[in-house]
């Protein structure tokens with residue numbers, strides 16, 4: 001069951017040499033989309049030196065517009081695998097279709113289910129059965145009960161390694177891309193034994209809010225964050241506005257330290 005049966009119960013998800021949901025606060029970082037070998041390698045090397053443990057990057061992109069860049073597909077997956085070889089970082093990447101699950105799980109260490117697919121139960125079942133850990137993003141109009149039901153389906157398909165991700169929800173507020181539901185993080189940590197991470201990039205939609213929301217996520221009890229980083233953020237092929245430069249990422253990491261020390 002996704003709910004805790006005792007106060008102390010906590011799932012720890014092992015990924016290569018990393019444990020998500022354990023004592024270490026885990027930072028996942030990388031570009032929204034995998035673009036070029038240079039972009040990905042430069043980012044991987046930088047975030048690793050700054051203390052990140054997992055490299056993110058989309059090869060299959062669920063874009064809000066059908067005319068926007070849709071991702072490099074298999075070529076992107078191959079770049080991610082090469083980045084893992086060179087950097088030693090584990091890879092998280094989105095899988096959008098159940099047909100792609102075998103291919104994506106061949107290259108990725110963690111399968112990301114995007115907000116638009118949280119209730120795609122055929123995809124959740126296929127992803128669960130791959131045996132790979134699943135980073136499950138909260139649907140942008142999903143209640144916490146909806147979110148936990150989706151996580152439950154993965155567990156029921158024989159995969160205990162689910163990481164919950166709060167990435168902002170749709171509300172009446174339009175000043176930010178989404179409304180960051182920090183209370184959901186605190187609540188999920190209380191009622192569920194699954195690791196919970198925060199995605200301040202997609203919640204905020206603008207880069208200046210990413211570091212403050214990350215600090216709030218740590219304070220709320222998150223097990224980690226996932227943030228978008230790019231060597232030249234303004235030129236990013238997707239989600240440029242919310243993407244951090246290397247220097248901004250370093251500043252964010254530094255600003256998190258005192259909050260992480262208090263966990």
Ligand code: PEP
Nearest residue numbers: 032114115116137167202
């Ligand atoms: C992403 O991680 O780049 C992404 C598309 O996220 P979400 O599904 O939360 O919008």
Ligand code: MN
Nearest residue numbers: 032228238239
């Ligand atoms: Mn993105």
